[in-house]
Amino acid sequence: MSLPPPGAAPALVQRLRADLERAAYTVDAVRELLGPLASAALGREQVLPAQRATADVGGPLASLVRLFTLGDAVDVEDAAAALASLGVEGAQRLGLVGQQGPGVVATCDLRPYADDEHAWWVASDLSEIATRQPLREDHVLGIGGASTTLASWTPRPQVDRALDLGTGCGVQALHLTAHARHTTVTDISERALAFARFNAELNGCKWTFAQGSMLDPVAAQRFQLIVSNPPFVITPRSPDVPLFEYRDAGASGDEVVSGLVRSIGEHLEPGGIAQFLGNWEVVGDADWRERVRGWVAGTGLDAWVVQREVQDPAEYAETWARDGGHHSATTEFAMMYAAWLDDFASRGVSGVGFGVITLQRPVGDREPFLDLEEAHGPVASPMGPSVLAGLAARTWLAEHSDDELLAVAWHCADDVTEERFARPGAADPAVIRLRQGGGLRRVVRLDTVGAALVSVCDGTLAAGAALDAIAQLLELEPRELRADALVLLRTLVADGLLV
Numbered sequence: 301m302s303l304p305p306p307g308a309a310p311a312l313v314q315r316l317r318a319d320l321e322r323a324a325y326t327v328d329a330v331r332e333l334l335g336p337l338a339s340a341a342l343g344r345e346q347v348l349p350a351q352r353a354t355a356d357v358g359g360p361l362a363s364l365v366r367l368f369t370l371g372d373a374v375d376v377e378d379a380a381a382a383l384a385s386l387g388v389e390g391a392q393r394l395g396l397v398g399q400q401g402p403g404v405v406a407t408c409d410l411r412p413y414a415d416d417e418h419a420w421w422v423a424s425d426l427s428e429i430a431t432r433q434p435l436r437e438d439h440v441l442g443i444g445g446a447s448t449t450l451a452s453w454t455p456r457p458q459v460d461r462a463l464d465l466g467t468g469c470g471v472q473a474l475h476l477t478a479h480a481r482h483t484t485v486t487d488i489s490e491r492a493l494a495f496a497r498f499n500a501e502l503n504g505c506k507w508t509f510a511q512g513s514m515l516d517p518v519a520a521q522r523f524q525l526i527v528s529n530p531p532f533v534i535t536p537r538s539p540d541v542p543l544f545e546y547r548d549a550g551a552s553g554d555e556v557v558s559g560l561v562r563s564i565g566e567h568l569e570p571g572g573i574a575q576f577l578g579n580w581e582v583v584g585d586a587d588w589r590e591r592v593r594g595w596v597a598g599t600g601l602d603a604w605v606v607q608r609e610v611q612d613p614a615e616y617a618e619t620w621a622r623d624g625g626h627h628s629a630t631t632e633f634a635m636m637y638a639a640w641l642d643d644f645a646s647r648g649v650s651g652v653g654f655g656v657i658t659l660q661r662p663v664g665d666r667e668p669f670l671d672l673e674e675a676h677g678p679v680a681s682p683m684g685p686s687v688l689a690g691l692a693a694r695t696w697l698a699e700h701s702d703d704e705l706l707a708v709a710w711h712c713a714d715d716v717t718e719e720r721f722a723r724p725g726a727a728d729p730a731v732i733r734l735r736q737g738g739g740l741r742r743v744v745r746l747d748t749v750g751a752a753l754v755s756v757c758d759g760t761l762a763a764g765a766a767l768d769a770i771a772q773l774l775e776l777e778p779r780e781l782r783a784d785a786l787v788l789l790r791t792l793v794a795d796g797l798l799v
């Protein structure tokens with residue numbers, strides 16, 4: 301049976317907050333306590349180095365780490381000292397700890413979390429590294445890789461109304477609170493909403509809570525920003541595979557994500573942005589772009605979709621069979637693995653793409669833009685500012701003609717460098733590339749015309765005039781040269797290499 305989620309009694313939660321502050325239970329302090337080796341191991345879900353690093357350390361911080369992060373029993377005296385204001389009894393009443401023999405054990409995970417400007421604490425269900433058991437189907441996820449990916453990619457304009465769909469413990473909503481006047485959080489799971497309520501209280505956030513499936517709880521409501529790390533995992537509908545609520549909404553194949561793309565537009569204000577993570581199936585030797593293009597078609601939304609990785613069906617099955625805490629030597633694992641392979645085979649799936657979907661409702665009735673691209677390497681962190689700038693650039697391009705594009709005196713962004721490669725002894729380079737330091741870290745190969753154009757993009761000469769001069773210099777037909785250069789110009793402007 302699952303342990304009940306913590307309650308959010310304000311007076312007790314405030315006392316807990318005082319204790320966490322007094323113990324300096326922060327991301328930096330925990331990292332310093334554990335040291336680089338144990339911190340890195342914990343990131344790989346290995347607790348032993350952290351247990352060794354804290355074994356002989358006294359004080360509230362070490363007790364809190366042992367209790368709430370590592371899932372270890374702590375002496376009652378140590379727990380009482382760490383929770384001096386709340387007390388062990390208060391922590392029990394909140395549903396944070398329980399008695400185990402002579403010691404105290406945590407009944408939920410509670411850890412510090414931060415971005416560059418904010419610090420929070422986040423409670424969630426105990427992870428499998430604390431329980432040493434496979435997860436329960438109603439498990440409420442803590443902060444994982446997907447959570448931080450979405451948080452990093454989210455564009456963060458100041459908005460009036462924001463929505464976090466499938467909030468879980470509320471991690472995305474914590475980020476939203478910094479730039480949204482009002483935040484609504486939804487989840488199908490009452491248990492998840494209870495954790496989110498607790499985390500809102502603990503971090504002094506006021507959210508509107510709504511329970512229900514996908515967009516049902518916000519029918520007829522519109523937002524300027526919607527984010528979601530939805531339950532997008534493609535899961536066989538087989539009794540051999542548990543239905544983990546945190547990752548699987550019960551749909552077939554990639555229908556959760558396609559459904560969200562098709563229906564989210566009616567919940568966006570004009571100019572509003574929706575962003576979510578997703579998986580898409582690649583069928584046979586089709587291009588992933590065809591599938592995602594089909595989802596977006598007819599929605600009237602701008603779409604910018606970046607595929608970050610592709611897994612083959614076996615890799616995907618292994619990832620998600622293991623994710624629930626099952627080890628590969630077990631019968632359960634083998635049954636799940638087979639169910640995934642059968643499910644993918646039944647639809648001819650040869651791969652599964654993972655990426656970030658950013659949609660925007662255009663202001664006015666212009667043609668929406670569609671940009672489907674791949675970026676499999678490292679990107680800027682946080683990526684959100686580049687997404688916001690990329691949306692603005694793509695919107696500008698959609699709203700302006702080629703002539704208007706050519707009339708601008710563009711300049712090369714500060715983070716762009718040029719690379720030239722030549723055969724030994726050669727006078728001229730064989731390859732010229734532009735490299736972007738931030739954003740998607742684009743590398744763009746340039747031909748002679750492109751290199752000449754970029755070299756004069758210093759903000760003083762309009763692109764059209766520059767191209768005419770280049771045509772004259774290279775004795776090329778100006779109209780043909782412009783047509784080719786426009787494609788490059790649009791790419792460089794969209795991805796922020798020219799601004």
Ligand SMILES: C[S@@+](CC[C@H](N)C(=O)[O-])C[C@H]1O[C@@H](n2cnc3c(N)ncnc32)[C@H](O)[C@@H]1O
Pocket residue numbers: 441442443444446447450465466467468469470471472486487488489492512513514528529530531532545546547548549
């Ligand atoms: C992957 S978790 C994301 C949690 C959190 N937002 C984050 O970024 O880490 C997906 C969340 O969606 C919720 N969920 C599952 N099925 C749902 C549905 N049909 N409608 C709404 N939420 C659902 C789960 O309970 C879970 O909290």
